[in-house]
Amino acid sequence: MTTNTKPLQYGIGRARGIFIHLFCLSGVINLLALTGAFYMLQIYDRALTSGSVSTLLALSVLAIGLYLFQGIFDILRSQILIRLGARLDSQLAPLAHTVAIEMPRYGYSTSEAMERGRDVDTLRGFLSSQGPIALFDIPWMPIYLAFVWLLHPVLGLLTIGGAIVLGLITLSAELMTRRSAQSMIRTSVTRNSVADSNARNADILHAMGITGRAVDRFEKANRSHLECQTRTSDISGTLSGLSKVLRMMLQSAVLGTGAYLAIQGDLSAGAIIASSIVTARALAPVDQIIAQWKGIVSARRSHRRLAETLAVIKDTSGQVELPNPHQSLVVDNITTVAPSSGAVLLSDVCLSLNAGQALGLIGPSGGGKTTLARSILGIWPVLRGSVRIDGADLSQWNEDFYNRHVGYLPQDVSLMEGTIAENISRFAEVPDARTIISAAKAAGIHEMVVHLRDGYQTELGPHGTALSAGQRQRIALARALYGDPFLVVLDEPNSNLDADGEEALSLAIASVRQRGGIVVIVAHRPSALQAVDMVGVMQNGRLVAFGPKDEIVQPNKVRPLVVERTASAERPARAVAAE
Known part of the structure; x- marks a missing residue:
């Protein structure tokens, strides 16, 4: 069967161009995010030592202007992602619904068919969340690591080590939630199938007095789904909490190490504050990714299923229109x-x-x-x-x-x-x-x-x-x-x-x-x-x-x-x- 991939290719092609622009925009945002570190560095090492109020005012005005630009670009990035999700939804939802209509003819349940429509909702919801923003920020982590390294190599090594540990936690989240996430999908389809069957046979259930048994069947299916969902959420929640604790410990470790280096005369007071701010900013995307991991996994799964779904749509663009049948x-x-x-x-x-x-x-x-x-x-x-x-x-x-x-x-x-x-x-x-x-x-x-x-x-x-x-x-x-x-x-x-x-x-x-x-x-x-x-x-x-x-x-x-x-x-x- 030939496939009708033109709408999908067009949508992905346009999205790819937008993603490139968003990546560049994220680079600007992450550069502007260094404003706070530079401001603290200049305040403690220049304005306080010189006692110049005019220098303090000039630095403050400059920082406020850079913060405003960062906020505007951040809002712009968020709005672009929201509109990108809406555009993809408008392009893909009708195609996915077409396949959902066709699926019962091939032996799939109604609940399995409706999952294709929910895949579009999942993808749109993910683009409107913090998950994509964290993914766009991750590639710019070397900017912060380089900044901390320039302040002092020891602080740079400490920050890099913390990033590696958080990266391993993210990998653990992927490995530990993969199987339970698949089980959660299966139990969700089963639960929805039972619910759909009960709704369609409401008259029979009432007339024959088996509503209670039908509810028991749904309760059993729902309990299995909740167990899988709880297990997945426990893993994600545990790893998210662990990452937050480690990030706070690392930030404190950077402060403590910076203080030690300052006592030894190898670091200024402003550099201590700047390194702490930049370290927190560098590791924040990793922390966000772990917190949003369930949504990332769901979006990735939905994207894969949408690709499979849209690949089976027959391409009718080149069909020759035959004369009206009459024989x-x-x-x-x-x-x-x-x-x-x-x-x-x-x-x-x-x-x-x-x-x-x-x-x-x-x-x-x-x-x-x-x-x-x-x-x-x-x-x-x-x-x-x-x-x-x-x-x-x-x-x-x-x-x-x-x-x-x-x-x-x-x-x-x-x-x-x-x-x-x-x-x-x-x-x-x-x-x-x-x-x-x-x-x-x-x-x-x-x-x-x-x-x-x-x-x-x-x-x-x-x-x-x-x-x-x-x-x-x-x-x-x-x-x-x-x-x-x-x-x-x-x-x-x-x-x-x-x-x-x-x-x-x-x-x-x-x-x-x-x-x-x-x-x-x-x-x-x-x-x-x-x-x-x-x-x-x-x-x-x-x-x-x-x-x-x-x-x-x-x-x-x-x-x-x-x-x-x-x-x-x-x-x-x-x-x-x-x-």
């Missing part, structure tokens, strides 16, 4: 496996439909009907073979093709939070009222919708729970029919319909056929086959029969054969997951 659907010897387990769900399935035909897929539960429907739509990629529309493989059609020429009604109906009109129009930027009403009439729900208090502007709420199951299914049918798509795939479209709904469904299928579209229906109830002309029988992941409805659906012919095979053959494990 055929061909399933050419496809084999499909379960994304999560790799178990074979479909084997060597072949069929061909022309414009104006409707196929009804029947067979026992677990036979592979829903898997075939998902394969036709590209929801589950095929392992071998191909699905072609008007001779072109699905990979050659861009996303706009699916938006305009494909309609899908899934087995588990789910409407998005928004109005009825927005759901039917698939959240079009400029919805066409006539097309919305036409789709609603095709699904037989126009009268139902206009009798609602807010009509087409009725807010459905989360998952469309404001409506009944039958109403949701018919709105989803209208969504599938919106814009007169060429290919319409309906998975058990009449599972929640009454007699009026089934009649409207049959009329909708007939209408698609009359305008030259193709319909594929997964059916368990015979009434769904009224408007089809072709029937396929799925069993154990294979298409065991395919042809005109009058030839396939005969009481004394195929049905007894299917029942006999179902009863006698051992159903493989792969068929269980097919539905």
Whole structure:
């Protein structure tokens, strides 16, 4: 699969240039940070010894001006980092969310998918913290070490030794938190998965009295996550506290050593104060890095996962836009496996439909009907073979093709939070009222919708729970029919319909056929086959029969054969997951 790395490369390229400017800006800030040391050095060694008030005033005015410049540059650096985080978020968040939407199709849980979006938040939050500032300051430590060395080599060696010790503590933090940080991620995903499952099944938990058990499951997962988080925080906190103590001890050691050297006549009083100030400034970035280590590790992990995430986005920039489909659907010897387990769900399935035909897929539960429907739509990629529309493989059609020429009604109906009109129009930027009403009439729900208090502007709420199951299914049918798509795939479209709904469904299928579209229906109830002309029988992941409805659906012919095979053959494990 080709990758769409242009937005990522552009964002990283621009960020790299900004980082270079920030590095140079940090150099200026760190040079200005020597103001306090020089000020103390001049005050004690020049102004006090000379007794000149004018010298004291001049040095003070100069120091204030340099401090102001340092503060302005420091604020500027912080604001640049904040805006850099916001820019990267605006560029990467939509791409990461695209992958998060796709991940459940490949067997990942919803919680794992949503982690990709949280990676962008983590990276943006890190750029707004003190972590990057400490990282930018670290390379300029030699300035302070050289300054202390120039004051006296002994003080320089002492400061360098302290920097090495703090560096070893930082390395220890990396080694000790690596494993626990990985465990914390796994337990976080598990906890979020349990929480998401409980929220989605709230009605079942309440109706069957198992809310307490569900809470116990969450509590157990949360406890494991807290244990990992506590362990990681303990390590970081311990090393951070140790580094602060060592830094204060080192600063005191520099003062004591400086006093000894001053007593011996090798150092001035101003140099003692200056060396103490510079030593503290030199080791402050290391101390900050240790304190921010958990955030640094999280940002590094998020950056790595974002790179992996964005690398799988398909590059569609060079795709040639094909003409509108109007001829055929061909399933050419496809084999499909379960994304999560790799178990074979479909084997060597072949069929061909022309414009104006409707196929009804029947067979026992677990036979592979829903898997075939998902394969036709590209929801589950095929392992071998191909699905072609008007001779072109699905990979050659861009996303706009699916938006305009494909309609899908899934087995588990789910409407998005928004109005009825927005759901039917698939959240079009400029919805066409006539097309919305036409789709609603095709699904037989126009009268139902206009009798609602807010009509087409009725807010459905989360998952469309404001409506009944039958109403949701018919709105989803209208969504599938919106814009007169060429290919319409309906998975058990009449599972929640009454007699009026089934009649409207049959009329909708007939209408698609009359305008030259193709319909594929997964059916368990015979009434769904009224408007089809072709029937396929799925069993154990294979298409065991395919042809005109009058030839396939005969009481004394195929049905007894299917029942006999179902009863006698051992159903493989792969068929269980097919539905």
